[in-house]
Amino acid sequence: MAYQVLARKWRPKEFDSLVGQEAVVTALTHALADHRIAQAYLFSGIRGVGKTTAARLLAKALNCEKGLGQGPCNECRTCEEITAGADLDVLEIDAATYSKVEQVRELTESLQYGPSRDRYKVVVLDEVHRLSRQAFDALLKIVEEPPPRLVFIFATTELDAVPATILSRCQEFQFRRVPASLLEEHLAKICAAEQIRASPRALSLIARAAEGSVRDAVALLDQLATFGKDTVDEAAAARVVGALDxxxxxxxxxxxxxxxxxxxxxxxxxxxxxxxxxxxxxxxxxxxxxxxxxxxxxxxxxxxxxxxxxxxxxxxxxxxxxxxxxxxxxxxxxxxxxxxxxxxxxxxxxxxxxxxxxELPRLIAVEELLAAAGGAAGAPTTPRAAPAPPAAGPTLRSAATR
Ligand SMILES: [Zn+2]
The missing domain is CATH 1.20.272.10 (Zinc Finger, Delta Prime; domain 3)
Structure with missing residues (x-):
């Protein structure tokens, strides 16, 4: 079998495999089960946390031949075509390369006619904040008054850059940064399945370096495993992620x-x-x-x-x-x-x-100062207590600098 990069191979095929996004998954799957379909969704969050993956899963769930209201079956022709990016009714567009107003106008005109085969026409617009002001204006009309059976899924890493006029029409889902502990678990699972040898410390280094991004974590693991011929060397991991000893x-x-x-x-x-x-x-x-x-x-x-x-x-x-x-x-x-x-x-x-x-001036504990002063004055010296944590009462004052 041809080598497939890990990030692609491990891209989730059902909602439950999205790592660390339980809140989003619960809300989306419940809405689907009740057939509550919004006309525009907005997925926001840092890179590599599953926004476009979730968009594709949602497109499949909306159009799966086994029926609306459950997750994608991943077996019917529609699911397979969406996975392969070959479904004519599901458009995945990168706004960064599609920001001209003429392009958006052309798109919105083509959307007037509804889906040709599927239940819904789905437009996934990735990095939507990259659209120009005029492009947003051209988009706004169709988002405000969409033809039936058209669903927009916008994804963005910069929520603040999306105009309020668009935002107010969307059902919003915030994808969170995935905690390092969850990333570590996920990496360990991949290692076990792919027969990659890696110590917990190496996985922990990778997980921390990924700063909450599943994609970055998996890509780093891939890079290190390839380099080490299926063994992740701890020193190499530390080097790649910039962690000193x-x-x-x-x-x-x-x-x-x-x-x-x-x-x-x-x-x-x-x-x-x-x-x-x-x-x-x-x-x-x-x-x-x-x-x-x-x-x-x-x-x-x-x-x-x-x-x-x-x-x-x-x-x-x-x-x-x-x-x-x-x-x-x-x-x-x-x-x-x-x-x-x-x-x-x-x-x-x-x-x-x-x-x-x-060079920051050093603050000294009051007790330390008193003890020092007491010692100098010839007073009986008492053993110096370790400074208590501030929760037990403030013991440190900006009393002196060195
Ligand atoms: Zn299906």
Whole structure:
């Protein structure tokens, strides 16, 4: 059998296989079961979460020869033709290559005549926000007064860019970012079926890097499995997704907390020399700092995606840094994110963001100060208690800077 890319092979053929979109699936299947068919649907969400897949499934469910009201059978001629993109009554159009007003006019004229064979004529307009203003205006009339048995399914990654006039005519479905844990499960399922060897840590790296997109996660797995001849190498996965060794993130965070700028410069230099993508490394470090913040708050390490040994070290580091300092560090990193993402000199932007972080004035716990002052005045020294998490009462004040 010819090789088929995993993303295509694992594209869902029924609603229940859409990963992580239970709310959308429930609403759609219930409406179909009751024969409540809208004239225009709008599917929004980030890339690769199943919008166009769901649109195709809906087109099949509307037209399946086994009857309306259940999912697609995937066996009748209509279902098969829609899967192959060969059904004359189901049009899939990429708005990005179809944004001219003349094209939209031509389309709307052709839609006046209803379906030629199927129950419904279905127009899937992907990336609908890419249409020009005039193209939207040309579309609006037919969306407002559609001929019978015509269904529009709009898909977009930018909901804000869709005009309100169109929005108000649509039944809207928001596709969510798929949580990393669900992506991991999905990848593990694919690995088992495709006989791909991959450690849980490698799958976790891929799932995190995909940032909620099923398609990206599966494509990454495919790339790594092909590269490793059906074995996903953990080091290769880390490299591709731009994840440094966890120890390096620990060292970096420690250096930032201790204002150890030479070490920060050294690590930034190593990242650049090794050819990592600065944006990916920045994003991973951000996630790492977020984990540290949760630990500083007294959160359990078990809930984090870290090996036990690293979790122990990070807990100690997080306590030492203190909640307030970590919070300010995260706020600073978030504020620098766009700069790193958009800069042509990403490695430089990364280094500057980290150095600035190391130069943030450090907040010190009141107890620590009092203990230090008490010690200096010759008062009896008491063992210093570990700072309690803020939930137990605010113990940190911006009392001093280094
Ligand atoms: Zn069918």
């Amino acid at each position: 966890l120890g390096q993130y620990q060292n970096l965070l420690a250096a930032i907390v201790d204002a150890d700028t030479p070490t920060v410069v050294r690590i930034a230099g190593e990242v650049e020399a090794a050819g990592y993508d600065p944006r990916q490394v920045f994003a991973h470090f951000l996630a790492f700092c977020r984990d540290a913040l949760h630990l500083a708050l007294g959160g359990a390490a078990a809930g984090l995606d870290l090996p036990p040994e690293e979790a122990g070290e990070l807990t100690a580091l997080a306590r030492r840094a203190g909640y307030e300092n970590l919070l300010r560090l995260l706020a600073h990193l978030l504020a620098s994110e766009n700069l790193v993402r958009r800069s042509d000199a990403g490695a430089l932007a990364l280094e500057i963001a980290w150095l600035r972080a190391a």
